[in-house]
Amino acid sequence: MINWPCILKLDGDAELMFLSSETQLANELDALIWDSSDRLIDSRGQCYLVSFSDGSYRFDVEGNVLSLDAVTQLIREHEFSKAEMCLTKIQFPSIEKAIMSLATEKQT
Numbered sequence: 001m002i003n004w005p006c007i008l009k010l011d012g013d014a015e016l017m018f019l020s021s022e023t024q025l026a027n028e029l030d031a032l033i034w035d036s037s038d039r040l041i042d043s044r045g046q047c048y049l050v051s052f053s054d055g056s057y058r059f060d061v062e063g064n065v066l067s068l069d070a071v072t073q074l075i076r077e078h079e080f081s082k083a084e085m086c087l088t089k090i091q092f093p094s095i096e097k098a099i100m101s102l103a104t105e106k107q108t
Contacts, residue, residue: 002059003042008050009074011037014081016074026057045071 008017008028019025025040029050040048040059045066048059066074 002040002048003044003046006040006042007071007074008034009039009041011035011039014074014077016078029057041066041071041074 002022004019004021006019006025008019008025010017010032017028019028019040029052034050036049036051038050039062040050042048045068047062047064047066049062051058051060
């Protein structure tokens with residue numbers, strides 16, 4: 001039995017999605033391009049495989065239960081990826097300006 005709230009961990013991505021209910025999870029899965037290697041992690045650390053069959057989602061218990069340290073590490077990676085994501089939003093009006101920004105960084 002899934003203990004809510006949960007997080008959805010997309011395979012190959014540090015992003016985590018907070019989910020308060022199975023309804024919210026189904027809505028997110030309907031909107032996502034997800035993969036069978038993605039994992040649902042409940043509030044006890046139990047991992048579930050996600051699948052879709054006969055018009056509904058299934059959540060099958062996966063053997064491993066994550067520790068607090070393991071879940072904490074996932075959250076740290078998620079938070080780090082959000083900060084990195086902000087950095088990628090830096091924009092420059094030209095290549096020259098972009099290169100010049102490195103010159104300023106090098107002097108400090």
